[in-house]
Amino acid sequence: MNAPISRSHPSQSEDVQSLWQKDRDHFIHPFTDFSLFHEQGCDLITDSDGIYVEDAYGHRYIDGIAGLWCVNVGHGRGEIGQAMADQATRMAYFSTFNNLSNAPAAELAAKLAELAPAHLNHVFYSCGGSAANDATIRLVHYYFNRVGKPHKKRILSRNNAYHGTTYLAASLTGIKSNNWDFDTLDHLVTHLSEANLYRRPEDMSEADYCDSLVSELEETIERIGADNIAAFIAEPIMGAGGVLVAPDGYHARMQAVCRANDILYIADEVVTGFGRLGHFFASEAVFDTQPDIINVAKGLSSGYAPLGATLISDELYEVLSTPQGPGGVLSTGFTYSGHPVSCAAALKNIEIIEREGICDNVRETGPYLERRLKTLAHHETVGDIRGSHFMLCIENVADKTSKALLPVEARVGDRVAFEAQQRGLIIRPVGHLNIVSPPLIWDRDVVDRVVDILDESLAATSQTLK
Numbered sequence: 001m002n003a004p005i006s007r008s009h010p011s012q013s014e015d016v017q018s019l020w021q022k023d024r025d026h027f028i029h030p031f032t033d034f035s036l037f038h039e040q041g042c043d044l045i046t047d048s049d050g051i052y053v054e055d056a057y058g059h060r061y062i063d064g065i066a067g068l069w070c071v072n073v074g075h076g077r078g079e080i081g082q083a084m085a086d087q088a089t090r091m092a093y094f095s096t097f098n099n100l101s102n103a104p105a106a107e108l109a110a111k112l113a114e115l116a117p118a119h120l121n122h123v124f125y126s127c128g129g130s131a132a133n134d135a136t137i138r139l140v141h142y143y144f145n146r147v148g149k150p151h152k153k154r155i156l157s158r159n160n161a162y163h164g165t166t167y168l169a170a171s172l173t174g175i176k177s178n179n180w181d182f183d184t185l186d187h188l189v190t191h192l193s194e195a196n197l198y199r200r201p202e203d204m205s206e207a208d209y210c211d212s213l214v215s216e217l218e219e220t221i222e223r224i225g226a227d228n229i230a231a232f233i234a235e236p237i238m239g240a241g242g243v244l245v246a247p248d249g250y251h252a253r254m255q256a257v258c259r260a261n262d263i264l265y266i267a268d269e270v271v272t273g274f275g276r277l278g279h280f281f282a283s284e285a286v287f288d289t290q291p292d293i294i295n296v297a298k299g300l301s302s303g304y305a306p307l308g309a310t311l312i313s314d315e316l317y318e319v320l321s322t323p324q325g326p327g328g329v330l331s332t333g334f335t336y337s338g339h340p341v342s343c344a345a346a347l348k349n350i351e352i353i354e355r356e357g358i359c360d361n362v363r364e365t366g367p368y369l370e371r372r373l374k375t376l377a378h379h380e381t382v383g384d385i386r387g388s389h390f391m392l393c394i395e396n397v398a399d400k401t402s403k404a405l406l407p408v409e410a411r412v413g414d415r416v417a418f419e420a421q422q423r424g425l426i427i428r429p430v431g432h433l434n435i436v437s438p439p440l441i442w443d444r445d446v447v448d449r450v451v452d453i454l455d456e457s458l459a460a461t462s463q464t465l466k
């Protein structure tokens with residue numbers, strides 16, 4: 001069952017060897033199994049163009065993960081590079097504390113307010129998704145302190161949610177293995193069940209399942225007390241936790257319960273924002289919710305520069321923007337809040353998404369990708385293929401009927417990803433899952449090529465597992 005996954009490279013040029021050595025000796029990679037990494041080496045990605053990336057040996061791959069759910073407009077966009085270079089040359093950085101500002105930060109805030117649901121008109125900048133979530137929770141606590149409800153502190157999150165890895169964001173994260181041997185701020189967070197249609201109790205209809213999840217929220221509020229709960233945070237479609245699409249009506253019903261209990265609803269749209277589901281924001285357009293706060297990062301700048309943002313409702317802003325007293329300030333923020341080069345990248349990125357009708361492409365090509373991917377369901381190891389538009393996932397299992405998983409040592413996700421890479425496609429293994437989250441510029445021809453590669457890769461994986 002455990003044929004090795006070999007990553008031997010054909011010609012180890014000296015430059016590549018030297019880079020690999022430096023990397024191995026000094027770069028602490030995120031989310032990496034160092035025993036395997038030291039044994040197998042890494043792939044140095046050196047070049048990129050459109051839907052492709054290239055490694056140091058000149059192998060070209062279709063990027064099936066948009067870098068890491070983020071390069072939404074595709075690679076090698078010279079005009080984003082140029083906008084960043086122009087801004088860096090003119091004024092690379094200056095503070096935005098107090099009364100200072102810069103043009104790209106101001107323009108971008110106004111653009112985000114225009115694109116977001118009508119009541120979200122205020123933007124707090126950070127440097128990425130974790131920082132956006134972290135800053136949000138601090139702002140939410142501050143808000144409730146200011147309105148005389150200091151006991152409203154607890155945040156409701158969900159098992160298998162991914163909200164990042166700063167201390168607070170990691171505590172919101174509900175993927176158990178992410179926090180192995182790390183501490184979390186358990187007094188601040190309660191995790192509810194995730195919405196997992198594939199693994200819901202047998203014989204339970206989707207509607208009954210939805211009822212049970214909403215009831216769990218109501219019971220949790222009853223148990224902890226609405227007076228002690230500040231907010232509920234949810235990804236519209238759970239991403240790293242397995243691309244889990246909630247039952248119909250789930251989000252709107254969860255929000256209604258929150259609203260009835262004076263609990264803020266935070267949508268983490270770090271992945272779903274900026275076109276991945278065919279709209280700039282999925283909350284309202286796809287899931288019929290009006291969050292009090294939406295957090296974005298990744299596709300906001302298509303990964304060309306680090307940037308995150310918290311979009312805040314008028315109602316919350318009114319409180320946040322009122323000084324505590326004479327000399328009082330909203331004393332939170334980062335050196336790089338509203339970084340002009342990152343904001344310039346985001347503005348150009350948004351211009352491209354609008355000009356090229358990239359959301360239209362996702363709405364047109366996404367359902368085709370879903371349909372074509374689902375033709376792979378017959379493979380021996382494939383238990384479920386799910387997701388929506390350009391956010392999809394294959395769940396590998398040992399047994400389709402019992403849905404039992406293969407042993408961890410089989411590393412099935414790694415195997416499928418390895419076979420795909422051998423055939424010119426990069427997809428992402430996460431345990432027994434394989435995630436497909438491409439740049440939003442794939443067309444039907446690319447989809448067909450990708451599905452052919454995955455077809456061969458799944459067949460080859462089944463062989464190596466025998």
Ligand code: PLP
Nearest residue numbers: 128129130162163164239270271
């Ligand atoms: N929220 C969601 C839904 C994410 O998927 C991620 C990252 O994948 C984050 C937050 C954290 O973002 P970052 O890695 O930019 O800190």
